[in-house]
Structures are given as structure tokens and as C-alpha cells.
Amino acid sequence: MVSSSDADKRDTESPFLAALANQPASRVPVWFMRQAGRSLPEYRALRPDGSILEAVKNPELAAELTIQPVQRYGVDAAVLYSDIIVPVHAAGFGVDIVPGQGPVTSQPFREVADLSRLEHFDADEDCAYVAKTVQLLKGELQVPLIGFAGAPFTVASYLIEGQPTRNFIRTKKMMHDEPDLFGALLARLAEITIDFLGMQVRAGADALQLFDSWVGALSPREYRRYVFPHVKTIFDAIGTFGVPGIHFGVNTSDLLESIAATGTKAIGLDFRTELSLAQRRLGPDMVLQGNLDPTVCLCGEETVLSEARQVLVDSASTRGYIFNLGHGVLPETDPQRLLALVDFVHAEGNAIRQVGLEGS
């Protein structure tokens, strides 16, 4: 275990936490969504095929998988090895993750009676293995640990559809035609999420990211009416936990002002939205994270670094800025590319941002 003074030092000197506090960072911090995962040979060596949920329930393994990318890449933050459906699985809803497919349930959420399947959840009790993983990690890591959870809409979409979906047909039908039922589901998921996130903070998580990955499937009007209140409840709670929160979603360009209004301190952007434009729209108090297209990381190193340079230039006007991809690392990614990327961002990030600022 690090001593508390070591921990304090780590926190105050962490470029990731500095940027997340909207302060200048000694170097541009960088981490990757899904940095722990199938793109790493050491990950594939440790984790047998089968549901990710089994690995999550094994604290020693989950901690090791969390640490692997920190050791390999030298990223500025670790992100807990877990999954957005962990708490609803732990509540006993009956949902699993099918490798290569995603979250699947044979009994989707369809009616009021299904709310009872989410009735019993106590994060400390039902997800003790997650707390244990966090505690193990806090004794090992020299960088901050990001805890996370799925947001109500995104988790609800899996429960309602029963499988990954393209058009969110059943989800949107319920949202519009049975708004009370949909609202009750999202409210319950918000409660579960808050409990789950609070537990991670008590166990030692230094920051929290809320994945509302699929919320960009909604129009701004739908988001404000049916989803925003529940996300705001979660960020209100995060505010009381004493750690910074980050919101992430794909295709959220039209939702950014609404997402900012949830109270999140930081927004992770996918690769579609230019950082400079988001900065102008959201103002100087919002920390931004992103947004290199993960597909670019499958290209040659020259392309990867040249595109990363463009992202850094585009980030120049944003004070609190964290480099990341615009979505998760693709399994086909060559770890050498990400290593070169981290080295590049660390070595040249602040200089490029400075030039970008002077050039703008």
C-alpha cells in the first residue's frame, strides 16, 4: 500500500486529476477507453474465453487486467476492469455478456412486473468483488483510478432490447408509449448507478466516468424529456462524493449543452465533434476528453501521430483537456500504436497545444 502522503502527492501531481480539475497539467494526460482488453496479448493470455462477468468477479484477476495497460503504455489513469451491466447483473436481472456480441438477456424488460427484477441491489453486498478490486488496485497503482458505470438510458436499452441494437426500436417505443414505465426503469437504474458509483469511491476510486454510450440515438427533445433528469440525479450524487465525474457518449454532438447541464465536470467526445467547437459551445469551465477516432489507431504509425497532432491542435483552446480516443480501443489495435501515441502525447502534447493556441 502507498502511504497517505504518497497518495496525496500522487493526486496533486497527477496530470489527469489536474486536467480534470480544469487546471494546467505538467503534461497532457492520456488514457484510453477499453485500454484493458483484447488488443493486449497479456490480456488474452490471462483471460479465458467466456463471459467478462466471471473475470470481473475475480478481484485479483480484475486488478491485474486493470494494471496491464498502465504498465505497458504509461497512461495517466487506470480504468477499472468492469462492465456497464455489472450492477444489473448483480441485482439478479438475468443478463450476461456474450463474447463478440455484447449484453444479452433472454427475458427482456417489458412490463411493470419486470421492475421487481431490479428491486434488490446493495452495492456493498452484491458487488463486494468490485470494491475488493478497487482496494487491491489502490495498493498497487501510481496513477489515479477511474471507476465507472453505465448510464440509465444505455443500460435500459440493453434490458429492453434484450441484445445490442441498431435502431433502439423497443426502447423508444416504451419511452414514448409508456413513459411512466420507462421513467420508473430509468429512475431505478439511476438509484442503482449512484449506489454502485458511491461504493467505488468509498473503496478508493479517484474519478468516475458515466458511460451513456448510446444516448446519441435520441433527439435533443427526447433526451431532455426522458433521460436528462436521471443523468442529472447521478451527477448531483457524484458531486457529493467529492470526486470529479466525466460523461461519455457517442453521437452526442446535438446533446452537448443538455449534457453539460447535468452538472458533469467533464465531457468525453467521440471523434465527430471538434474539440474547439465544443469548447466554444460549452465555455471555459467544461473539461473535455477525447477524441481520436479509434479506427485511426489501426492505420500506420505516421497516420496515427499526424491525426493525434490534429486533435491536440484542436484542443488548444480547452484549458482542462485529457487526451483519449473518441470511443473504445478496437480489439484489432496493435499495442505498439498506442504506445507510440502515449509517448507522442506526453512528449509533444503541451508544445503542440501552445502552438495551436497562438495560431488560433
Next chain:
Amino acid sequence: MVSSSDADKRDTESPFLAALANQPASRVPVWFMRQAGRSLPEYRALRPDGSILEAVKNPELAAELTIQPVQRYGVDAAVLYSDIIVPVHAAGFGVDIVPGQGPVTSQPFREVADLSRLEHFDADEDCAYVAKTVQLLKGELQVPLIGFAGAPFTVASYLIEGQPTRNFIRTKKMMHDEPDLFGALLARLAEITIDFLGMQVRAGADALQLFDSWVGALSPREYRRYVFPHVKTIFDAIGTFGVPGIHFGVNTSDLLESIAATGTKAIGLDFRTELSLAQRRLGPDMVLQGNLDPTVCLCGEETVLSEARQVLVDSASTRGYIFNLGHGVLPETDPQRLLALVDFVHAEGNAIRQVGLEGS
């Protein structure tokens, strides 16, 4: 055949063409992307299972399928029954449409030599059946006929990936790592597209829509660099054809200013982007089309009309406005919903827009 004076009358009195000319329309014009399709029982009755390309090659059948939704719904425009891969299929590239899956090729575009598979294309010769369908329709229709084509990026993505894709990995890799090859492919597809669209206009099409459905998979920087020049070439050509052009794509919110710079007269928006915001960004000269979420049309009639009302209110500040969905009609859609929607837009559209304008 209608006489030329009838045709003139139809054109000048067409609410669709008036709106597309950015003029006030006697009623809010409405049509639906994929209005001809599996959601209609009369369509399913006429078309056997199998590739849509066979139906497209049968002018009498294709004309009948084009007319069906006009007769049933009373929409303000017909859209040619065709597919975005028709011209590359006709060029002999070797691509087909697998029902329930989409465009598929067993020999994807991978190298310079594959350009020869697109070398020979003459729209008049290779797509004579399309011209014949248009000519048949012009003798039957009382509303304008929209011709269309797929845009270079979207068509290229099918040719490069070999099948529908989620991440456009191979497409983006080629774009970044082999920009000359990618550029040559898009340039050739632009030539084919221009030939194909020009032929439709010569046969009688009254307006053209360019489907760059998947271009929202790109960042604005990628779009401007690798795709914009080819789309601009197409809209430059459409400008010489003497008919108005419409651009459509999904997830294009971050690209709108670039798309406007292609010279298109009108932009079709998906349901994510608010019409009023697009209007402010693009100015009073841009005609807008859209953008009710097609998934909403699977909900109850009350929901459909209430959401349509919101779209109409949101359109109030846009002078030239065409009601449409934010993407194609879903096969599961009950035609009764679309009929109610057309009646509603026709009966109340202009009044709702007027109130919206006064309220803004």
C-alpha cells in the same frame, strides 16, 4: 403522358418543388425516404423475395412500386424505386443486395487493379432500365419524381468493406494509409454518379437526392479532406442539370457547414439535429428536409402526431421546408401511421409553423 402545360402546372404548383426552391408552399410538402418498401402490403404482394436489383431492372414493376406509396399516402413527391448500388452493379463490379443484410460483394475493393472493375459505365447503356422506369413514371405521376444516387463515400464503404459495417475499419484505413487509391476510387464513383444522375434528369426526374448515408462516420476534418471535393463535384454537376439537389446523411450534425459548402440547395437532416439550430447555422438560403425519428412511427398514433407537431414547430424559422423522416421508413411501420402523418402535416403543417414562428 401529361401534356407539357400540365407538367408546367404540376411543377409550379407542387408544394415540394416550391419548398425546394425556398419559396412558400401552399401546404407543407411531405414524402418519406423508403416510402416504397416492405412496410407496404401492396409492395410485399408485388415483389418476390430475392435481390431488389431484379425488381429495379424491371421498369414496369419498378414504376408500380414507385407509385404505390404516392397513391396510398398522397405524398407530395415520388422517389424512384432503385438502390444506391445500382450503377456500380451495372458497371459490373460484382455487388448484390442480400435481403435483410444489404449490399454485399465477395470481392471487395482492395487495390489499384480493382479500379478496372469500375472502368466501364455508361448510364444510358448500362442503366437503360432506370431511364425507362423514369419515363414510365412521368406518364403516370401527378407529383414530382425524385431521382437519386449514393454518394462516393457511402458507396465506397460497401465496396471496400464487402458488407455493411459498424466501424468502417477498412474504409478508414484505406482513406488514411492509401489516400491516392481512396481518392481515385471516390473520383471514379463521382463520375459514375454524375452520369447516372444526369441520365435520370434527361429521362424526366424533377429533383435529385444524393444519399451519403454513412458519411457521419467521419470526423469533420476527414470529411473536408477526403470526401468533400467529390461531393462538391457532384453538386456542381447537378447545378448544370437544371434541377434542385438534396443531400442526405445520418449523424451529419458536425458536418453541416461543410455539406452546405458542396453547393447543395437542400439538406436532409436525421432526427438528431434540431431544424431550428440547423437553420441558424446554415442561414436562410438553405432548404431543410426532415426529421421525425422513423422509430417514432412505430409508436401509437397520438405519439406520432405529437412528435410530428414538435418537428413542425421546430421547422418554423426555415422558409423552404419539406417534412420527412430522419431516416428511411422502417419495415415494421404500420402504413396507417404514415397515412395519418401525411394527413396531419397537410392539414395543420402551415398553421403550426405559423404559430411556431410567432412563438419564437
